[in-house]
Amino acid sequence: MSAGEPIRVAVAGAAGRMGQAVCHAVAQAPDISLAGTADPALGSDLDAVLPGADVLVDFTAPDAVLGNVERALAAGVHVVAGTTGFDLAELERICARQAGASRANVVAAPNFAIGAVLMMRYAADAARHMAKAEIVELHHDRKLDAPSGTAARTAELMRQAASRAGRARSGGRQDARGTDAPAPPIHSVRLPGLVAHQEVILGDLGQTLTIRHDTTSREAFMPGVLLAVRRVAYIERSPLLGLEQLLD
Numbered sequence: 362m363s364a365g366e367p368i369r370v371a372v373a374g375a376a377g378r379m380g381q382a383v384c385h386a387v388a389q390a391p392d393i394s395l396a397g398t399a400d401p402a403l404g405s406d407l408d409a410v411l412p413g414a415d416v417l418v419d420f421t422a423p424d425a426v427l428g429n430v431e432r433a434l435a436a437g438v439h440v441v442a443g444t445t446g447f448d449l450a451e452l453e454r455i456c457a458r459q460a461g462a463s464r465a466n467v468v469a470a471p472n473f474a475i476g477a478v479l480m481m482r483y484a485a486d487a488a489r490h491m492a493k494a495e496i497v498e499l500h501h502d503r504k505l506d507a508p509s510g511t512a513a514r515t516a517e518l519m520r521q522a523a524s525r526a527g528r529a530r531s532g533g534r535q536d537a538r539g540t541d542a543p544a545p546p547i548h549s550v551r552l553p554g555l556v557a558h559q560e561v562i563l564g565d566l567g568q569t570l571t572i573r574h575d576t577t578s579r580e581a582f583m584p585g586v587l588l589a590v591r592r593v594a595y596i597e598r599s600p601l602l603g604l605e606q607l608l609d
């Protein structure tokens with residue numbers, strides 16, 4: 362990437378719902394240009410578009426994303442991965458293996474919508490104070506993975522926050538039962554008519570608290586995707602997981 366030049370973006374999964382929205386958003390951004398599209402549905406292969414790209418944006422499928430990341434890193438191309446439902450530990454291993462050979466970075470986030478990031482933040486805070494919680498995530502019926510990556514990430518952030526609060530209350534030891542807090546259970550709903558929605562319901566004596574986020578259009582994800590495209594070259598640790606890491 363050269364200063365003053367547009368960032369050249371290749372989109373993997375360009376024929377899909379998210380890929381099309383990314384191509385449209387890139388076309389509107391004055392500092393970013395579309396270097397190419399890769400999708401079996403378009404008959405275009407990733408290796409043909411990587412040489413002209415600075416950043417690969419991947420919205421494909423759980424069984425495709427890691428192979429695409431490996432190919433991009435090997436070609437020295439940064440990756441912004443929005444695909445969900447893959448093994449994050451394997452992504453860490455790929456980045457560690459490539460670290461010596463490639464200076465390219467990876468940002469991966471299960472949800473690029475700012476409202477969803479705030480929902481996760483508020484849910485983690487609430488988990489420190491309320492006794493129990495459950496997560497209900499609702500998506501369109503063509504979503505391949507369940508539970509959603511956002512719900513899994515929310516549950517993990519809530520588990521960590523509740524465990525830290527428990528340890529703080531017991532003077533640095535684990536909580537009274539001798540265990541870390543459990544992750545909240547997740548319920549997945551798949552129905553036509555939905556886009557992406559999540560409710561975190563917390564309960565305690567005599568009260569409940571509900572935190573809900575609704576995505577009504579895929580445009581919601583685009584500012585976060587473009588922010589990651591602009592920042593991926595400059596992150597200090599790769600992979601960087603979660604859009605919240607890029608927000609001030």
Ligand SMILES: NC(=O)c1ccc[n+]([C@@H]2O[C@H](COP(=O)([O-])OP(=O)(O)OC[C@H]3O[C@@H](n4cnc5c(N)ncnc54)[C@H](O)[C@@H]3O)[C@@H](O)[C@H]2O)c1
Pocket residue numbers: 373374375376377378379380399400401402407420421422423425426429442443444445446470471472473474504505582
């Ligand atoms: N991070 C976020 O904010 C966010 C938001 C919405 C969806 N998602 C995730 O993004 C992914 C894509 O969602 P979608 O609704 O666009 O799916 P989709 O099925 O509409 O599109 C996926 C596209 O990827 C293509 N594809 C499959 N394998 C490929 C490969 N090896 N290389 C290039 N292209 C390939 C398919 O042909 C298809 O066109 C899913 O994992 C979904 O959960 C993430």
